[in-house]
Amino acid sequence: MKVGVLRERREGERRVALTPEQVVRLKGWGFTVYVEAGAGEGAFFPDEAYREAGAELLPSGAAVVQASDLILRLHSPSGEEIRAFPSGKTLVGLLQAWRHPEAIAALQEKGWTVFALERLPRITRAQSMDVLSSMAALAGYKAVLMAADHFVRVFPMLTTAAGTLVPARVLVIGAGVAGLQAIATARRLGAQVEGYDIRPAAKEQVESLGAKFLPLTLDGSGEGTGGYARELTPEEQARQREALAQYVARADVVITTAAVPGRPAPKLLTAAMRKAMRPGSVIVDLAAETGGNCEESVPGQTQVLDGVTLLAPVNLPATLPVHASQMLARNFTEFLGLFRQKEGSPALHTRDEILQATCLVWQGEPITQTA
Numbered sequence: 001m002k003v004g005v006l007r008e009r010r011e012g013e014r015r016v017a018l019t020p021e022q023v024v025r026l027k028g029w030g031f032t033v034y035v036e037a038g039a040g041e042g043a044f045f046p047d048e049a050y051r052e053a054g055a056e057l058l059p060s061g062a063a064v065v066q067a068s069d070l071i072l073r074l075h076s077p078s079g080e081e082i083r084a085f086p087s088g089k090t091l092v093g094l095l096q097a098w099r100h101p102e103a104i105a106a107l108q109e110k111g112w113t114v115f116a117l118e119r120l121p122r123i124t125r126a127q128s129m130d131v132l133s134s135m136a137a138l139a140g141y142k143a144v145l146m147a148a149d150h151f152v153r154v155f156p157m158l159t160t161a162a163g164t165l166v167p168a169r170v171l172v173i174g175a176g177v178a179g180l181q182a183i184a185t186a187r188r189l190g191a192q193v194e195g196y197d198i199r200p201a202a203k204e205q206v207e208s209l210g211a212k213f214l215p216l217t218l219d220g221s222g223e224g225t226g227g228y229a230r231e232l233t234p235e236e237q238a239r240q241r242e243a244l245a246q247y248v249a250r251a252d253v254v255i256t257t258a259a260v261p262g263r264p265a266p267k268l269l270t271a272a273m274r275k276a277m278r279p280g281s282v283i284v285d286l287a288a289e290t291g292g293n294c295e296e297s298v299p300g301q302t303q304v305l306d307g308v309t310l311l312a313p314v315n316l317p318a319t320l321p322v323h324a325s326q327m328l329a330r331n332f333t334e335f336l337g338l339f340r341q342k343e344g345s346p347a348l349h350t351r352d353e354i355l356q357a358t359c360l361v362w363q364g365e366p367i368t369q370t371a
């Protein structure tokens with residue numbers, strides 16, 4: 001198989017879908033790898049490193065697409081790019097297909113096959129390919145660093161000749177991948193950390209990181225299918241906000257990461273709850289891109305409201321391009337391992353649960369997805 005890697009063109013994007021290390025693995029499997037010149041520059045992987053790993057460098061994205069059977073790309077290509085594409089290739093990426101239906105439709109018209117890795121099922125066999133978890137872990141880590149940077153006090157308890165400084169109180173709402181990494185990072189910085197999630201199973205994980213689990217109970221379980229949270233009813237959400245309010249008010253830093261797959265982010269923090277926080281406190285809303293856990297969040301913006309800093313960062317993993325690219329490249333390569341196992345089989349997308357869940361278009365035919 002001929003695999004092509006394109007330079008990412010989205011503003012601020014510094015990651016790349018394949019690193020030289022993973023080129024070596026693909027070459028070992030007998031794949032040919034084409035890389036667009038400069039593709040790894042933002043993540044400090046020079047063209048020379050790809051060449052040494054066995055890739056062939058091509059001067060333009062168009063040349064890479066022409067030469068390859070399968071293209072790796074983080075973001076959906078633009079309409080202009082797709083118009084110039086030849087027909088009948090395969091795209092694998094973290095495409096956020098639900099946000100770019102027009103790009104998927106255009107690829108379909110060109111007779112392409114499209115796999116969107118944000119649709120990977122969170123099953124054990126797919127863990128090594130789980131791009132969303134890789135990126136969420138980095139985002140959880142970075143969210144805490146941003147909070148510490150904007151906070152007007154220190155995180156750890158400091159005993160100095162000038163007196164003892166009390167540690168910051170950090171509350172992390174949503175204890176999935178990003179939330180647990182945020183808890184671990186805040187603990188490492190010496191903060192007093194509390195965590196909360198509607199899935200009862202999260203309690204043990206929060207506590208194992210040395211944080212306290214908030215003693216809030218729902219009527220009924222917050223767990224839905226497949227180990228994920230379910231979407232709460234409006235009444236349950238209102239009760240949840242009421243119960244959370246006192247913990248939010250006394251926190252110095254609140255990091256929100258609550259998400260329900262395929263649904264807009266649950267609104268957990270109202271303007272009134274933010275107003276009850278002390279001036280100088282910080283909120284980081286990691287769910288801004290899917291609607292936000294805080295009703296006042298504006299994606300990509302930092303606001304100071306009555307002295308409380310509210311950050312709603314997007315694409316945080318792009319600020320850690322080296323490790324983010326390493327993780328993505330590993331995830332993508334593992335995914336391509338499925339193609340290697342099933343190469344040559346007709347209707348390959350039906351031959352494996354993971355390929356089935358991620359395939360949106362097969363040779364120009366839309367695949368109906370149930371979730």
Ligand SMILES: NC(=O)c1ccc[n+]([C@@H]2O[C@H](COP(=O)([O-])OP(=O)(O)OC[C@H]3O[C@@H](n4cnc5c(N)ncnc54)[C@H](O)[C@@H]3O)[C@@H](O)[C@H]2O)c1
Nearest residue numbers: 136139174175176177178197198229258259287314315316
């Ligand atoms: N800003 C960025 O750069 C960036 C990067 C990566 C991920 N994210 C976002 O971070 C968020 C978390 O990602 P993740 O991979 O950790 O998701 P995840 O599914 O692993 O975790 C989400 C958690 O939220 C919990 N939850 C759902 N509804 C809740 C509620 N009402 N109250 C409390 N908890 C609730 C779930 O039980 C789950 O544990 C997502 O919104 C994701 O899009 C942002």
